Amino acid sequence: MNKFFNPLSYSLISQKPLRLTDVFGWHGHIPFAFAVTEMLRPRLLVELGTHKGDSYCAFCQAVKSLNLDCLCYAVDSWKGDEHAGFYPKEILKELRSHHDPLYGSFSTLLEMRFDEAVSRFSDGSIDLLHIDGLHSYEAVKHDFDTWLPKMSRRGVVLLHDISVRHQNFGVWKFWEELKENYPNFEFIHSYGLGVLGVGEELSEDIRAFLSMDKDYADQVRSFFSALGSHAAQKHLPENIEPIKAELSKNSENTDKYNSYLLAFAALDDSEEVKRQKSKSFSYQPKISIILRYGSCVSYRKMLKSLPS
Numbered sequence: 637m638n639k640f641f642n643p644l645s646y647s648l649i650s651q652k653p654l655r656l657t658d659v660f661g662w663h664g665h666i667p668f669a670f671a672v673t674e675m676l677r678p679r680l681l682v683e684l685g686t687h688k689g690d691s692y693c694a695f696c697q698a699v700k701s702l703n704l705d706c707l708c709y710a711v712d713s714w715k716g717d718e719h720a721g722f723y724p725k726e727i728l729k730e731l732r733s734h735h736d737p738l739y740g741s742f743s744t745l746l747e748m749r750f751d752e753a754v755s756r757f758s759d760g761s762i763d764l765l766h767i768d769g770l771h772s773y774e775a776v777k778h779d780f781d782t783w784l785p786k787m788s789r790r791g792v793v794l795l796h797d798i799s800v801r802h803q804n805f806g807v808w809k810f811w812e813e814l815k816e817n818y819p820n821f822e823f824i825h826s827y828g829l830g831v832l833g834v835g836e837e838l839s840e841d842i843r844a845f846l847s848m849d850k851d852y853a854d855q856v857r858s859f860f861s862a863l864g865s866h867a868a869q870k871h872l873p874e875n876i877e878p879i880k881a882e883l884s885k886n887s888e889n890t891d892k893y894n895s896y897l898l899a900f901a902a903l904d905d906s907e908e909v910k911r912q913k914s915k916s917f918s919y920q921p922k923i924s925i926i927l928r929y930g931s932c933v934s935y936r937k938m939l940k941s942l943p944s
């Protein structure tokens with residue numbers, strides 16, 4: 637039987653991100669960066685497109701916290717591009733001042749074009765590749781096709797910006813093609829993140845993550861979206877820890893049920909839930925936990941989907 641994917645089993649999801657700059661496009665995916673690093677436990681991790689390092693430093697933070705035996709590489713010209721904008725040399729200097737003392741023992745910033753860096757890696761060696769360079773269809777297809785042979789048998793590729801359809805962004809279009817050929821999962825929030833299992837021997841945790849049924853996948857999507865918005869606002873742990881404590885007291889909770897609860901809990905109070913809270917319903921205890929701590933814009937839909 638397939639392992640069941642339980643987001644709560646990943647110890648890092650409630651960690652505070654140590655690097656949040658004004659390049660915020662990736663912030664909403666930081667809890668997932670922590671989780672996927674824990675799911676995969678990579679030995680070699682590469683990012684294409686790093687800019688100020690918000691995504692890359694999240695991966696490094698996870699590698700360091702888990703004490704993984706993993707080498708990490710960030711590849712960027714550190715000049716910018718037509719979508720990210722062009723920027724001065726100081727950006728890399730400032731990133732180094734944060735990165736080097738924390739992660740310099742296992743991580744290297746490669747200041748070069750992606751195509752120049754590729755020959756530094758052996759075929760079949762990269763476990764986790766994050767592609768976040770230029771976002772035109774041609775560029776992302778070129779980056780994926782060029783780096784695919786480097787992916788290991790456990791390999792997972794992440795593609796940012798799969799939800800963006802303006803300018804000449806084309807990751808969404810390339811993603812539509814990739815989805816046909818590999819097990820995958822997509823996040824819609826924070827410009828979208830595609831998760832693609834390209835290896836033939838994916839880890840058990842990754843297989844569980846990529847094979848959730850649709851309804852549960854929707855809950856997991858809301859869960860990480862909610863966590864992501866809190867991560868971006870730097871107040872993640874306060875919300876999560878009391879819920880974990882509360883749930884651990886309740887022996888009736890299943891894994892699946894826990895993550896439903898957390899999806900609620902991680903979201904800010906909506907007007908809908910404030911109204912419900914003020915009505916003093918005689919809910920079963922599990923519902924009152926939700927109302928006490930949580931809320932959700934899709935509140936009614938979530939209530940209906942709770943296991944009875």
Ligand SMILES: C[S@@+](CC[C@H](N)C(=O)[O-])C[C@H]1O[C@@H](n2cnc3c(N)ncnc32)[C@H](O)[C@@H]1O
Pocket residue numbers: 659660661662684685686687688689690691692711712713714715716717720748749750751768769770
């Ligand atoms: C969208 S930004 C990366 C954002 C980053 N991942 C974050 O978390 O904020 C894209 C970066 O890719 C770099 N880039 C784009 N195409 C490149 C290429 N072919 N070679 C090297 N760097 C490239 C740009 O310099 C830019 O810094």
